[in-house]
Amino acid sequence: MIFRRPFYSPNWGLASAFEELERMRRQLDEMYSGLGQRPYRALDAGVFPLINLSENKDSYSVRAEMPGLKADDISISVTGNNLSISGERKIASEGENVRYHRREREAGTFNRVIALPGDVNADKVEAKHVDGILTVVIPKAETAKPKQITVS
Amino acid sequence: MTETKEIQAKEKQEVSVPGEQTKPGRVFTPAVDIFETEKELTLLADLPGVKSDELNIDLRDNVLTLTADVTPWEGADEEDLLIEYEIGRYFRQFTLSEVIDQDKIDAQLHDGVLRLTLPKVEKATPRKISVKAG
Numbered sequence: 550m551i552f553r554r555p556f557y558s559p560n561w562g563l564a565s566a567f568e569e570l571e572r573m574r575r576q577l578d579e580m581y582s583g584l585g586q587r588p589y590r591a592l593d594a595g596v597f598p599l600i601n602l603s604e605n606k607d608s609y610s611v612r613a614e615m616p617g618l619k620a621d622d623i624s625i626s627v628t629g630n631n632l633s634i635s636g637e638r639k640i641a642s643e644g645e646n647v648r649y650h651r652r653e654r655e656a657g658t659f660n661r662v663i664a665l666p667g668d669v670n671a672d673k674v675e676a677k678h679v680d681g682i683l684t685v686v687i688p689k690a691e692t693a694k695p696k697q698i699t700v701s
Numbered sequence: 702m703t704e705t706k707e708i709q710a711k712e713k714q715e716v717s718v719p720g721e722q723t724k725p726g727r728v729f730t731p732a733v734d735i736f737e738t739e740k741e742l743t744l745l746a747d748l749p750g751v752k753s754d755e756l757n758i759d760l761r762d763n764v765l766t767l768t769a770d771v772t773p774w775e776g777a778d779e780e781d782l783l784i785e786y787e788i789g790r791y792f793r794q795f796t797l798s799e800v801i802d803q804d805k806i807d808a809q810l811h812d813g814v815l816r817l818t819l820p821k822v823e824k825a826t827p828r829k830i831s832v833k834a835g
Contacts, residue, residue: 597710599785605778612774614749614786616813638708646738653732654747657708666782681749681813684774 597659598634598683606695608688609665616681617654623678625685627671632687635660667693716792727789731767735795741820742799748791749813758808758817765795767815 598613611632615623623636640656668690676685713729734745748756748769755770769791800822807818 597708599710599712600783601774601781601785602783603779603781605780609782610779614813616747616749619812640734643736643743644738647736648738650735650737652734654734654745655708655711655732657706659708678812680752681747682774 596661598661600634600661600663602663602665604666604689606689608686609667609669611663611683611685611687613683614681615678615683618678618681618683620678623676623683625674625676627669627674627687630665630667630669631662632665632674632685633660633662634683634685669693713786713789715789724790727787728792729787729789730793731769731791733793737799737821739821741818742797742801744795744815744817744819746791746793746815746817747813748810748815750788751791751810751813751815753810756808756810756815758806760797760801760803760806760819763797763800765797765819767791767793 598615600611600613603610603612611634613634615636615638617640618636618638622638623634626633635658637658638656640654665687670688670690673688674685676683678684711732716728716730732747736743744765746767750771751769752772755772757766757768759766759768771788771790773788797819799819801819802822805820807816809816
């Protein structure tokens with residue numbers, strides 16, 4: 550049997566076999582990227598508490614939503630460049646004669662370590678807990694702050 | 702069991718509000734525990750970031766509506782590095798099957814948890830009516 554090779558594809562061989570797969574992979578990627586609607590989902594560590602980390606030129610701020618916790622129930626420590634937040638949330642039991650219709654809130658322990666992107670000054674960390682939102686402000690180490698260099 | 706389990710991280714559930722909102726932004730449903738005793742119905746809702754003047758509790762026609770606004774975090778000069786949860790208003794509605802004594806509703810908001818106590822109306826106790834002969 551004679552296989553006729555079409556004239557318009559001179560590289561009939563390995564290269565174009567992968568090209569087919571390459572094209573298929575690209576199309577599948579495009580299909581799946583359309584399914585992820587929320588742009589922030591990819592960065593979720595999946596550990597309680599979920600945090601929002603932001604920075605200004607002097608410090609980092611970490612915010613977490615922790616309703617139902619008092620300031621004593623939360624312990625925060627800074628080791629190197631890692632901030633660790635841990636504690637326990639308790640939900641008081643309401644007595645014996647109660648009938649629950651819904652139970653959606655959770656109680657339990659939590660422990661999370663967050664790696665901060667730069668060097669920090671562990672002595673001056675401030676944390677406050679207001680209305681169920683914990684805000685931790687961690688000042689950057691002097692070496693990590695941006696320094697202006699004048700061009701003469 | 703003496704071990705306490707770990708809390709799982711849950712994403713906030715978004716909800717579509719009936720009627721359009723006047724302010725743009727996301728709306729979430731808060732996690733709620735509801736239980737009742739013989740005398741009252743108690744509702745506990747997790748509303749982090751809500752101050753007591755931003756919370757609206759409405760009860761009419763046996764529908765209880767919770768609406769809460771959240772002050773956005775301070776620091777406009779900050780750049781966001783990692784965002785794992787969003788900020789938005791809270792909204793949840795419940796239809797109550799019991800009749801509630803509206804004058805004695807009590808609401809307390811501490812540390813982002815709302816405790817709403819709804820006392821039930823006392824049912825009229827059945828009275829025997831004696832018939833006098835005459």
